[in-house]
Every structure is written in structure tokens, then in C-alpha cells.
Amino acid sequence: MFLQREVLITGIAVIAQSMPMLLRGVRINIELLFALLVLGLLVGTLVALLQVYGGRFFGTLASGYAWIFRSIPAIVLLFLFYFGPSEFGVDIPPFFAAVLALGLRSSAYQSQIFRGALQAIPHGQMMAARSMGMTRIRAIFLIIIPQALRISIAGWSNEFSSVVKDTTLAYVVGLNEVLRRVRIITDRHYDLAMLAYLTVALIFLLLTYTGNWGLGRLEKRLRIPGLQMMRGGTREA
Amino acid sequence: MSLLIVKDIHKAYGGIEVLKGVSFSLEQGETKVVIGPSGTGKSTLLRCINRLSPPDSGHVWLDGVEVTDPKANINALRAEMGFVFQSFNLFSHLTALRNVRIGPIKVKGMNKDAATKLAMEELERVGLSDRADAYPAQLSGGQKQRVSIARALAMSPKLILFDEPTSALDPELIGEVLTVMINLAKEGMTMLVVTHEMGFARSVADEIIFMENGVIVEQGTPGEMFSNPKNKRTGEFLHKINELYGETD
Numbered sequence A: 001m002f003l004q005r006e007v008l009i010t011g012i013a014v015i016a017q018s019m020p021m022l023l024r025g026v027r028i029n030i031e032l033l034f035a036l037l038v039l040g041l042l043v044g045t046l047v048a049l050l051q052v053y054g055g056r057f058f059g060t061l062a063s064g065y066a067w068i069f070r071s072i073p074a075i076v077l078l079f080l081f082y083f084g085p086s087e088f089g090v091d092i093p094p095f096f097a098a099v100l101a102l103g104l105r106s107s108a109y110q111s112q113i114f115r116g117a118l119q120a121i122p123h124g125q126m127m128a129a130r131s132m133g134m135t136r137i138r139a140i141f142l143i144i145i146p147q148a149l150r151i152s153i154a155g156w157s158n159e160f161s162s163v164v165k166d167t168t169l170a171y172v173v174g175l176n177e178v179l180r181r182v183r184i185i186t187d188r189h190y191d192l193a194m195l196a197y198l199t200v201a202l203i204f205l206l207l208t209y210t211g212n213w214g215l216g217r218l219e220k221r222l223r224i225p226g227l228q229m230m231r232g233g234t235r236e237a
Numbered sequence B: 001m002s003l004l005i006v007k008d009i010h011k012a013y014g015g016i017e018v019l020k021g022v023s024f025s026l027e028q029g030e031t032k033v034v035i036g037p038s039g040t041g042k043s044t045l046l047r048c049i050n051r052l053s054p055p056d057s058g059h060v061w062l063d064g065v066e067v068t069d070p071k072a073n074i075n076a077l078r079a080e081m082g083f084v085f086q087s088f089n090l091f092s093h094l095t096a097l098r099n100v101r102i103g104p105i106k107v108k109g110m111n112k113d114a115a116t117k118l119a120m121e122e123l124e125r126v127g128l129s130d131r132a133d134a135y136p137a138q139l140s141g142g143q144k145q146r147v148s149i150a151r152a153l154a155m156s157p158k159l160i161l162f163d164e165p166t167s168a169l170d171p172e173l174i175g176e177v178l179t180v181m182i183n184l185a186k187e188g189m190t191m192l193v194v195t196h197e198m199g200f201a202r203s204v205a206d207e208i209i210f211m212e213n214g215v216i217v218e219q220g221t222p223g224e225m226f227s228n229p230k231n232k233r234t235g236e237f238l239h240k241i242n243e244l245y246g247e248t249d
């Protein structure tokens, strides 16, 4: 048991020694996190815009896309994106497979967040923009999106918390991220499993906290004076 | 030729005809006031004029250009018609100044410095240059509506359409907005105003148009309309409105 004194002491020593190796793994998780968030943001925004403004055909297409990617387990998506291309003779590095699988999955969730925000903008904003001669596209980019993005930050903070954790799933396709590296420790020191996983837990608590803190600051910074942001809507204070 | 000609406008929503053939015209520099019971189609009429809601049939000309022509450059025409909403519809993420200058910059392609100067002038005109950096949510209703009038003015429109500009305001804030509108009328701005403010109608309207059930029942100068309306319904409506809103001028 790791709570025994000697085990604890040797355990901490082993973990401390392996820390650089673990942190190099965390770095891969973070790289994956940023890549998948950016992909998710770009695709998610597009999907949300199509759902709200794309008309019947593109709207249905976008909703179907979001539904599919929210319905398939993340692990299954990882396998599909990793093994799928090799069926066609294309070998895809685990990192890219993970970015695609988790990024597109995140785009489906992000599109829901952003769609809600777009729909929460009162219709009068568009009417006012159009009545001064703005084209629809310009009104969407200059008036609607800037407001919707602000509303979305709270939802993104949630999404961030879940995709941070999802990055560890990429170990199933062989990505050399932190969880896979923990396995190297536990394979050698069977009795240190608990301690090793606690260390990983701590690392992720820190990552999530930092991310949410940063997004909270961003939200404050972008807050419009006098306008209270609420999930799914704005209200004038 | 009249600045605005509206001819035989029809508009239905879900099979129910809201406008049943409305025609009138507006001369350069004129102010006309549209009155009528709720649900009569007054807002719909204004939205048909700038095609925010396209009319089913009929024609609108602005300064000789047909707005209802499917080939018309509707965005360019809308830029020449200001629209002031009952609920202001200021862009909530932009300061008063940015609300006013966004049209000149993004629609008319004016450079930023010139647009900023213009926007400050228009804010000055509505008495709000000291609130240029305030966001809409930091302004009172009356101030919001004045900013929205400044926003319309900054486009140098040929006419401004007002849809019940004071109906969402607390009674004590109505006066400041009406004062701005009265000044505009005096300066020769062409205005079409839907309102219940009979004091405003009486003092600045060149003509009052009484609408009911999607048609114009009667139109005439305030003198004619208030002292001896030809139509019985006009008299009844004016009487009722006077009881409901009193006169604020």
C-alpha cells in the first residue's frame, strides 16, 4: 500500500525522478488540447452559423453533423480516425488522428454553445443593421458574432474542462501523452500505481483550474459595461 | 416630384391581409404622422417602405428610384432611409459613438477619422456628446433613443421613418426625444412618424394619416383632423387616444 511510509518515500522519489518525462507527456496533451480547440472552434463556429443562418438544406446538414459527432464515443472516434485512413493506404500519425477525432467531436459541442448564443441575440439587432443598409453577411460578422462570442465564453469554459480530460484518451491510438507515460512507471513499479495516478490527477486539476481562470479573466475583460452576460442570453442590468 | 411615393401597398402574413392597398406621398422636408389602433399595420407599412418586410404588391419610390424594383440596390436605398425603432435596437456591444459611426464607416465607406467627427457632431445634435463612450446598457431609455436618432442622422438620410419612438419610454423621458424630433422637423428633415403623441402631431405634422384595418381611413392637416374629422372613426380614435395618453407638449 502506498500509504506505508517506506513505499511512500521511494514512491515520491521515483515519481520525482520521472517528472521531466511525465511533463514532456503533459506537453503533448497541451499541444493536442490547443490544436483540437482551434479546430473545434473554427468548425464549430461554421456549423453554428450554418445551423442558424444557412437555410433549410445547410442547416439540416450542420445539425446532422453535430448530432453524429456528439453521439459516437470519443474512443471509437479515435480508432476510426486512426485506423480509417490506413484502410486507404494512408498512414496517419497518432497526433493528427487525435486532433481530428477530438477536434471534430469538440466542434459539435462548441457549435451547440455558439448556436445558443447566436439565437440569444435579439432579432432587433439584425433589423437595425439591415435597416441602415448593411448586407446580411456584414451584419452577422459586425453585429451578431461579436455579441454571441462574448455570451459563449461561459459555455466554452465548460467545454475546455471536458476536452482537457479527453486528451488523455489519445493514449489508445498510441500517442505518447502523459497517461501512456504513467504506464511506463506502473509497469516497473506495480505498487506505485495509486501514487502515479494521483500525480496525474493533480496535474489535470491544475490544468483545468488555470484554463478556467484564464477564460474567466477573458470574459471579464470582454464584458460590456452594464450588460450582464448570462448563459444563453444577455440582459441589461 | 414627391420624395417618397407609396402606391397601393398590399401585405399579408399567413394569409391574413395586414395592408390592403395603402397609398400616400411625402414631400421633401415634410413631416407626416401616422396614427391608428394597435394591429392596424402601421409598423408593417414602415417595414414595407424599406423592404425590411417586402410588400406582396404595390410600389415605393424614393426620390424617383423604385425601392420595390427587384433589381434595385436595396442596401444603398436603405442607407438613404433612416429607421428609428420603438425598442431602440442600439448595438449592445458598441459605445454610443461607435453605434453612430459604424454605418458611415461600414456602409458608406467613410474613413474612420471623418466618421468619428461626424458621429460626434450627430451626438452633439441630440445633446449626448458627453455620453459618447457609454454603452447602450448604461444609458436611459430617452438617451438610447436619442443615440439611435443620431445613428440614423449620421447616414445623412433623405428621410427618417420612426416607429413609435417614444412608446417604450417612461413618461418623464418622452419629452427629450420629442424635442429632438421637433428640432429635426424644423431643420427640414423629411420624416414619417408613427406615434400616439398627439401634441407632437399637432405641433409639427404637415399631415396626419389615420389608418385602420390596413387602409388609410382619412388624412389631413392636424387642424382638419382634430377640429372636424370627416370620418366618424377618426373622431372616435382621436377621442380615445386623448383619454389614454393625454397631451404631452
Ligand SMILES: Nc1ncnc2c1ncn2[C@@H]1O[C@H](COP(=O)(O)OP(=O)(O)OP(=O)(O)O)[C@@H](O)[C@H]1O
Residues within 6 Å of the ligand: B013, B014, B018, B036, B037, B038, B039, B040, B041, B042, B043, B044, B045
Ligand atoms: N412578422 C410577422 N409575422 C406575422 N404576423 C405579423 C408580423 N408582423 C406583424 N404581424 C401582424 O400584422 C398585424 C399588423 O401588425 P403591425 O405591427 O403592423 O401593427 P401596428 O399598427 O404597428 O400595431 P401597434 O400599434 O400595436 O404597433 C398584426 O395583426 C400583427 O400580428
Ligand SMILES: [Mg+2]
Residues within 6 Å of the ligand: B042, B043, B044, B163, B164
Ligand atoms: Mg407597431
